Amino acid sequence: GAGVSQSPSNKVTEKGKDVELRCDPISGHTALYWYRQSLGQGLEFLIYFQGNSAPDKSGLPSDRFSAERTGGSVSTLTIQRTQQEDSAVYLCASSGQGLSNQPQHFGDGTRLSIL
């Protein structure tokens, strides 16, 4: 597709369950980012992948959060043993390169609700 694609668009789950969120970046983009947007916290960086380099995981809020990027393309963000404070919109972005002057392009996000 032409843009960043995220699935599912909405996810409702019970506290304690694991969830997986998927991101399909723009074809050819080597950099991929995950951000979280929640009320009261604004938009926060979670994790960044650039090519074959080790990811920058410094924004992940706890060890319940993990992400991987297979084949340098699709990425999955996994949240284990979900808590109510994990409720937020999870946004994925990609850009042509990492530290460059190319803009980051965002998907429409996954709205996660933890009951």
Added chain:
Amino acid sequence: KQEVTQIPAALSVPEGENLVLNCSFTDSAIYNLQWFRQDPGKGLTSLLLIQSSQREQTSGRLNASLDKSSGRSTLYIAASQPGDSATYLCAVTWGETSGSRLTFGEGTQLTVNP
């Protein structure tokens, strides 16, 4: 601490008015600054990206300026239209000290009244 602040938090104007949104940032050693638009329930749409070596960027009715020394950027919207109603977000990349992650302001919610 590297932070981005946007004022005002909300702004309501009549159609046709020219307006300015403000963004300020701590630590003037930025790599670039990006302005986004977010419509309700949607992701972010990139509007303008200003490199650290640039003073301004223009796209249609939008003009973004950057003053690194004072830690400020403005987004100027000319002849506003109801379709401009959205939340506008400013985001900074500091590069060397924090990689290529974006640090966002809280946004300005703009309403343009017909």
